[in-house]
Amino acid sequence: MSVLNLIIDTLLALLILGLALRAVAVQSLYQSAISFIAFGLMLALAWARLAAPDVALAEAAIGAGLLGVLLIHSLRDFAGEDDGEAAGFAIKLGQYPRLPSFFILLGIGIFSGVLLVAVLQMPDGGGLTAASVTALADSGVDHPVTAVLLNYRSYDTWLEIGVLVIAMLAIFCAGGFEGFRRGQWRPRQDLIIARFARLLAPLMVLVAGYLLWLGKAYPGGAFQAGVVLGAAGIILQMAGWHFVEAMSRWLWQWGLAIGFAFFLFAGIGFMAFDLAFLEYPAAHAGILILWVESFATLSIGLTMTCFYVYFTGMDADTSAGANGKGGAGHGNA
Amino acid sequence: MSALFQSSNLPAWLVLVPVIGGVVTFLLPVRLRGGVGLLFAALTTLPALFAGWLLTGGTSMRHALGGWEAPLGIALELDGLGAVFILMTAVVGLIVSIYARVYFSTVVPDPARASMFWPLWLLLWAGLNGMYLSEDLFNLYVVIEVVGIAAVGLAVLSGKTPALVAGLRYLIAAIVGSMAYLMGVALLFGATGVLDISMAAAALDSGPTARTAFALILLGLMVKTALFPLHFWLPPAHSSAEPPVSAILSALVLKGTFYIILRLWVEIFDVSLSFAAGQIVGALGATAVIWGSLQALRQDRLKLVIAHSSVAQIGYLFLLFPLITVPLGASGEAEWAIFAWTGAIYQVLAHGFAKAAFFLAIGVVVIAFGNDRRESILNLVGRLPMVTFAIGLAGVSLIGLPPSGGFLAKWMLLKAVFASGQWWWVPFILVGSLLTAGYIFMILRLAFAPADKEVPMRKVPRGLQLCALLLAIAAIVIALPAEWITGLLQGMSAFGDPVELMSNGGEAVR
Numbered sequence: 001m002s003v004l005n006l007i008i009d010t011l012l013a014l015l016i017l018g019l020a021l022r023a024v025a026v027q028s029l030y031q032s033a034i035s036f037i038a039f040g041l042m043l044a045l046a047w048a049r050l051a052a053p054d055v056a057l058a059e060a061a062i063g064a065g066l067l068g069v070l071l072i073h074s075l076r077d078f079a080g081e082d083d084g085e086a087a088g089f090a091i092k093l094g095q096y097p098r099l100p101s102f103f104i105l106l107g108i109g110i111f112s113g114v115l116l117v118a119v120l121q122m123p124d125g126g127g128l129t130a131a132s133v134t135a136l137a138d139s140g141v142d143h144p145v146t147a148v149l150l151n152y153r154s155y156d157t158w159l160e161i162g163v164l165v166i167a168m169l170a171i172f173c174a175g176g177f178e179g180f181r182r183g184q185w186r187p188r189q190d191l192i193i194a195r196f197a198r199l200l201a202p203l204m205v206l207v208a209g210y211l212l213w214l215g216k217a218y219p220g221g222a223f224q225a226g227v228v229l230g231a232a233g234i235i236l237q238m239a240g241w242h243f244v245e246a247m248s249r250w251l252w253q254w255g256l257a258i259g260f261a262f263f264l265f266a267g268i269g270f271m272a273f274d275l276a277f278l279e280y281p282a283a284h285a286g287i288l289i290l291w292v293e294s295f296a297t298l299s300i301g302l303t304m305t306c307f308y309v310y311f312t313g314m315d316a317d318t319s320a321g322a323n324g325k326g327g328a329g330h331g332n333a
Numbered sequence: 334m335s336a337l338f339q340s341s342n343l344p345a346w347l348v349l350v351p352v353i354g355g356v357v358t359f360l361l362p363v364r365l366r367g368g369v370g371l372l373f374a375a376l377t378t379l380p381a382l383f384a385g386w387l388l389t390g391g392t393s394m395r396h397a398l399g400g401w402e403a404p405l406g407i408a409l410e411l412d413g414l415g416a417v418f419i420l421m422t423a424v425v426g427l428i429v430s431i432y433a434r435v436y437f438s439t440v441v442p443d444p445a446r447a448s449m450f451w452p453l454w455l456l457l458w459a460g461l462n463g464m465y466l467s468e469d470l471f472n473l474y475v476v477i478e479v480v481g482i483a484a485v486g487l488a489v490l491s492g493k494t495p496a497l498v499a500g501l502r503y504l505i506a507a508i509v510g511s512m513a514y515l516m517g518v519a520l521l522f523g524a525t526g527v528l529d530i531s532m533a534a535a536a537l538d539s540g541p542t543a544r545t546a547f548a549l550i551l552l553g554l555m556v557k558t559a560l561f562p563l564h565f566w567l568p569p570a571h572s573s574a575e576p577p578v579s580a581i582l583s584a585l586v587l588k589g590t591f592y593i594i595l596r597l598w599v600e601i602f603d604v605s606l607s608f609a610a611g612q613i614v615g616a617l618g619a620t621a622v623i624w625g626s627l628q629a630l631r632q633d634r635l636k637l638v639i640a641h642s643s644v645a646q647i648g649y650l651f652l653l654f655p656l657i658t659v660p661l662g663a664s665g666e667a668e669w670a671i672f673a674w675t676g677a678i679y680q681v682l683a684h685g686f687a688k689a690a691f692f693l694a695i696g697v698v699v700i701a702f703g704n705d706r707r708e709s710i711l712n713l714v715g716r717l718p719m720v721t722f723a724i725g726l727a728g729v730s731l732i733g734l735p736p737s738g739g740f741l742a743k744w745m746l747l748k749a750v751f752a753s754g755q756w757w758w759v760p761f762i763l764v765g766s767l768l769t770a771g772y773i774f775m776i777l778r779l780a781f782a783p784a785d786k787e788v789p790m791r792k793v794p795r796g797l798q799l800c801a802l803l804l805a806i807a808a809i810v811i812a813l814p815a816e817w818i819t820g821l822l823q824g825m826s827a828f829g830d831p832v833e834l835m836s837n838g839g840e841a842v843r
Contacts, residue, residue: 117545118545152399170453173486
């Protein structure tokens with residue numbers, strides 16, 4: 001079977017390289033975006049082949065799913081609202097200073113060569129797998145990856161959730177608050193989309209909850225669950241249930257921040273009992289981690305949906321533009 | 334309650350106070366954000382001052398996050414070098430926050446958008462403190478992301494088209510930089526099996542993996558620190574942002590990644606560093622000094638002059654590396670390293686204060702006259718004397734005239750250059766100072782020149798002018814507590830003899 005595995009892996013690696021090259025080199029932006037989405041899916045497969053299903057899930061959902069939706073939506077702007085000529089848009093070559101492709105290839109070749117040597121000559125450092133399994137008993141969970149993410153190195157995870165909040169704030173800064181002003185609660189009459197959303201969204205919420213619960217003992221956890229929840233939110237929005245716009249400003253601000261804030265709260269809480277920041281007493285670690293993950297899932301899901309709502313809301317009315325008067329909007333409570 | 338604030342928790346509070354401020358200001362209604370944000374800025378300086386006071390004896394303190402010691406967990410470590418950077422961030426940060434409070438509440442028409450400044454700025458501040466404390470290679474990547482994305486958000490705060498275009502460039506440069514850094518960290522983790530900096534240093538052998546990791550990490554961080562020729566994103570991003578934001582980006586954000594380079598250079602990569610590595614980085618720094626200054630001379634808009642000046646002043650920082658990288662196999666420590674260290678640290682401080690003062694002062698000019706073109710500051714001395722004074726003082730420090738902090742920096746660098754026999758850096762330092770004098774005096778000449786007809790001037794709140802002046806004064810008087818600052822550096826074992834020597838007044842003790 002190992003020969004078959006080798007063939008599959010080689011094909012996958014070549015496919016990834018080819019798709020990456022195509023995404024960069026192809027003239028039409030539309031094809032470039034499609035290649036990039038396919039590239040994300042193949043990358044997810046590669047992670048699955050490397051026995052990292054949790055990374056694969058995140059890569060597929062974010063790299064291919066969310067990014068794909070945003071890319072294709074952005075392309076609409078280039079083509080204009082009505083002419084539907086998205087596929088016809090190409091970067092004008094003269095617009096950007098371009099090195100002759102020979103030098104680009106040479107540069108990539110040298111870079112890859114150096115990296116290859118560095119990887120092949122790498123001394124075996126051993127890693128921390130054994131240590132993280134040994135410490136599992138005190139971590140409150142049964143899966144080493146979850147233990148690393150939410151206990152041993154929870155500081156990193158906490159800050160990464162913070163990065164999501166910061167990214168959302170940065171997007172507000174770039175675009176003002178116009179993105180949240182459009183759209184009412186009006187389910188689409190389109191039978192297929194409406195049915196599809198009705199069928200899929202509850203199922204995805206269920207899957208998200210399952211993934212969250214699964215993280216204690218198997219690959220899964222807050223990020224995967226959050227991403228699936230976010231996808232459910234995007235599908236609902238697409239079908240016309242504009243629940244994000246229907247939320248009050250107060251509600252969505254808390255929704256975006258609660259994952260980060262609760263993590264912070266749980267981390268500081270035990271400092272009063274002589275423990276370090278983010279240190280949980282071993283007896284309560286399991287339940288605390290589940291709470292932290294639950295709030296993180298909510299925030300991650302809402303953030304993903306907000307990314308989508310914000311961008312699609314922005315370009316729904318291009319005449320308002322990004323520089324309009326942001327004073328009204330949701331921001332003024 | 335006392336357990337909560339015991340001194341071993343200090344490193345954690347340095348990150349936590351601004352984070353709490355960031356979350357609270359985000360959740361508050363728009364009209365409350367400014368006041369509460371300023372309150373948290375003041376609160377954030379408290380642990381920083383406490384750190385400076387506590388470390389005066391020359392110790393360091395460690396906080397194992399989550400109760401997990403390395404290699405499994407992440408440690409925050411507060412030492413002398415970090416404390417100096419944290420203190421500078423606190424002083425500049427507090428004054429810029431006061432300026433921002435006044436600026437955004439009186440000058441900016443769109444309060445909802447402007448209020449986004451507070452959560453982003455406080456989270457960025459937390460990220461900077463996190464950089465100065467982190468003992469973990471991957472955690473450094475995470476805080477680089479925190480700082481990078483918050484900085485891009487702040488840079489586009491005005492929402493105007495030039496800022497958005499520059500911000501996109503900034504974002505791309507920032508992401509390329511952190512990707513390169515992450516690749517280097519992946520190689521290091523593969524080769525050593527740990528992420529803790531001191532453990533990785535102990536386990537790392539010289540070889541192609543270490544060299545490639547070093548090159549990737551250095552390259553990534555050089556993009557973020559805007560070292561020539563990777564500075565292309567800086568002038569548009571820094572010059573199109575709101576004044577308090579420009580001050581933060583130029584004075585503080587650039588220093589964060591410089592600190593990481595410095596730390597990793599002396600703690601991890603000394604095994605695979607050759608004389609040539611130091612010389613190459615030094616050459617880039619020297620070129621930056623000349624190139625940035627020449628570009629600054631050619632600009633028509635004052636903000637662009639100051640932004641290009643940052644490219645030059647950052648170049649000086651990188652002259653430290655050839656001076657502390659002695660050829661492998663050379664016997665003994667480099668005795669001149671004390672001067673090089675003092676010079677570089679003082680360059681960080683002097684540039685931090687002077688550049689922040691400059692951007693705040695130009696911000697006042699823009700409010701008053703509506704633009705920052707050179708001609709608009711004719712007779713500035715008669716109309717906004719306090720701002721002219723601030724520009725003059727900050728200029729003195731940038732040029733390196735005595736008795737400013739900038740003078741101490743350049744004087745110490747020159748001393749180290751001569752003592753080490755690397756005389757070829759001398760012309761770059763001197764010509765750089767001359768060119769700096771060129772663009773500073775160009776500004777001052779215009780400020781003192783009589784105007785043919787007075788352009789109408791908008792009234793500027795006095796507080797704004799005072800903030801710029803305070804920072805400019807700080808850039809001068811920073812030279813006074815030199816002994817205390819070198820004393821702070823004393824306790825750092827990783828920096829070894831040079832710092833010990835420095836605190837002994839330059840006398841070799843062994």
